[in-house]
Amino acid sequence: MAEFWLISVPLDKTSLQSLEKLNRAVSTTRVASSFRFPIPDLKVGTLDVLLSVSDELTRLDAYTESVIQRICQCMSEVMEHSRDKVQENTLANGESKTHQKSAQSPAKAYFQALLVDLTSYVTHFQWDRAKYSTTLPLRTLTEVISKQVFQTESDLKSRSAAYSNVTSSLQCLEHRIEGSLHIRTLTDVVKKEDLVLGSEYLTTLLVVVSRENFAEWERTYESLSELVVPRSSRKLLEETEGGIFTVTLFKKAVRDFKAEARQHKFTVREFSFEESQKQEEEMTRLHANKKEQYGTFVRWLKVNFSEVFMAWIHVKALRVFVESVLRYGLPVNFQTVLLQPDRKRSKHLRELLDSLYTHLDSAGAASKPDVGLDIPDMSMAPQEYYSYIFYKININLLTN
Numbered sequence: 001m002a003e004f005w006l007i008s009v010p011l012d013k014t015s016l017q018s019l020e021k022l023n024r025a026v027s028t029t030r031v032a033s034s035f036r037f038p039i040p041d042l043k044v045g046t047l048d049v050l051l052s053v054s055d056e057l058t059r060l061d062a063y064t065e066s067v068i069q070r071i072c073q074c075m076s077e078v079m080e081h082s083r084d085k086v087q088e089n090t091l092a093n094g095e096s097k098t099h100q101k102s103a104q105s106p107a108k109a110y111f112q113a114l115l116v117d118l119t120s121y122v123t124h125f126q127w128d129r130a131k132y133s134t135t136l137p138l139r140t141l142t143e144v145i146s147k148q149v150f151q152t153e154s155d156l157k158s159r160s161a162a163y164s165n166v167t168s169s170l171q172c173l174e175h176r177i178e179g180s181l182h183i184r185t186l187t188d189v190v191k192k193e194d195l196v197l198g199s200e201y202l203t204t205l206l207v208v209v210s211r212e213n214f215a216e217w218e219r220t221y222e223s224l225s226e227l228v229v230p231r232s233s234r235k236l237l238e239e240t241e242g243g244i245f246t247v248t249l250f251k252k253a254v255r256d257f258k259a260e261a262r263q264h265k266f267t268v269r270e271f272s273f274e275e276s277q278k279q280e281e282e283m284t285r286l287h288a289n290k291k292e293q294y295g296t297f298v299r300w301l302k303v304n305f306s307e308v309f310m311a312w313i314h315v316k317a318l319r320v321f322v323e324s325v326l327r328y329g330l331p332v333n334f335q336t337v338l339l340q341p342d343r344k345r346s347k348h349l350r351e352l353l354d355s356l357y358t359h360l361d362s363a364g365a366a367s368k369p370d371v372g373l374d375i376p377d378m379s380m381a382p383q384e385y386y387s388y389i390f391y392k393i394n395i396n397l398l399t400n
Contacts, residue, residue, distance in 0.1 A: 002115055002396050004122055005339040005349075006037060008320045008389035009357060010328040018356040019335060030342060031349040035123045037338040039317050040134045042141070050326055053138045057319045060146050064312040067153045071308065074160055075301045076107040078294070118309060118395050123338065125313060132314055141318060145311050152304050163290075163297050170286040173279065181208045181242055182267060187276040189237050189244065196248050202229070203251045205258075208267040210242040217245060217266060224260040227253035244269070316391055323389050334389075353388065361387040 009015045026034045044050070127134070132141055173185075186206070195204040209217045222228050232248035249257055258268045317336075324334040341349045384390075 004393040006391045031345040033340040035338040037336045079107040206269045225253040225257040357388040
């Protein structure tokens with residue numbers, strides 16, 4: 001269970017004693033694992049700014065998580081539709097060849113490995129001062145992250161659309177190759193020697209005949225027009241649904257022959273070597289384009305997933321800082337702890353926290369209702385109130 005609880009408590013004497021009790025309880029009862037989560041000194045600003053930034057961070061938190069989920073979904077879909085390419089990609093990253101034979105979903109295997117890295121990042125969190133300078137005001141830091149996430153989402157939409165377009169075009173051509181006898185590309189079936197080419201008077205047609213009509217075709221094709229060359233029909237392809245036959249006749253009789261063929265439920269197919277050659281070249285081009293886009297797109301998804309995930313954890317840190325100042329006041333003096341609950345004992349951990357920190361808000365904790373967050377276009381559950389500051393970091397979104 002890749003879920004973490006980020007809590008913040010003031011550094012007064014009672015809370016410090018409670019923190020020590022928490023650490024002892026965690027180590028002895030094993031209800032959770034505990035980690036440091038250092039947050040640097042940031043520019044506080046005015047109360048109005050803090051309140052405004054708090055609202056912005058609430059929205060940004062939900063928005064950033066939604067972008068992470070979309071990147072994950074896109075990565076999963078792209079990988080699942082290109083299983084062989086994914087296996088080549090993972091082998092290039094040093095995984096053993098036995099992985100290539102695994103029946104496990106490539107996306108699932110990748111996310112499971114990634115989960116280890118994300119857990120390590122969260123449990124060893126260090127503020128990235130190079131990206132998010134602590135000299136910047138809180139509002140500016142929020143805007144920097146917001147612009148970063150928005151740009152990533154915008155790029156995701158455009159790159160996803162481009163990849164979908166080339167994939168759809170390729171699927172359409174593949175459908176024609178693998179489709180019914182009436183629409184299938186026949187480049188690999190029809191040879192030049194099967195047709196009369198370059199004749200001023202004669203031409204060869206391709207006719208689709210259902211299996212049950214094979215005998216009738218052989219019996220009647222010469223009579224469908226007086227200008228059919230006798231014994232000119234050859235079967236080029238036979239499959240379960242039927243076959244494709246050639247027939248040679250004079251060009252001036254083509255229209256009448258087609259009309260008679262329809263009466264007998266034979267279908268004359270249009271065919272030209274030039275058009276088939278173009279389709280083959282287009283198929284080659286699209287395959288190369290998709291292969292190139294696949295590698296580029298997957299690399300982009302992986303890199304930008306990591307970037308947005310790290311930005312998301314910084315948003316959590318900003319929320320803890322802002323809410324700690326708003327609730328505990330100035331000067332800034334609070335302690336942040338990251339807990340990873342045992343999934344079977346999370347209820348016990350919650351009870352332990354409530355008992356240790358009930359002194360922070362003994363009256364308010366009993367009387368305050370859950371605070372609902374009414375945020376347009378964001379589907380969010382109501383935020384529960386606790387006497388300590390609490391935020392959940394759920395990275396199970398990777399395996400949903």
